[in-house]
Amino acid sequence: MRHLSTQQLVRLRSLLDTAESALRQRIQAQDLAGDDGEDTVGVRHFMSDQDLHELLDITNARARMQDNSYGVCVDCGIDIDVERLLAYPTAKRCLDCQRLREQRRAHLLS
Ligand SMILES: [Zn+2]
DSSP: OTTSOHHHHHHHHHHHHHHHHHHHHHHHHHHHHTTSSOOOTTTOOSSOHHHHHHHHHHHHHHHHHHTTOTTBOTTTOOBOOHHHHHHOTTOOSOHHHHHHHHHHHHHHHO
């Protein structure tokens, strides 16, 4: 993440913080909503898979900041555009690799 300035990293860290607290609030709201007696067995979760996934992404992004691998594409190893990181602070791939991955997935599903 040599391409990221300290200022950009501070900004990205605060974006991760904001994303995490928003996520935790949502999880908490869901949890409270689930306690009002409307118990639908098998549907009520403390945390949905997607929420869990997002939380994991945020935790992993922070870990990558710690070991200086943040902002580098996990597939091709190039620096991810700062604009992309600011839009998606948890991005692990550059736009090209992400597109490729989505195309492959769409292909597999079709
Ligand atoms: Zn890439």
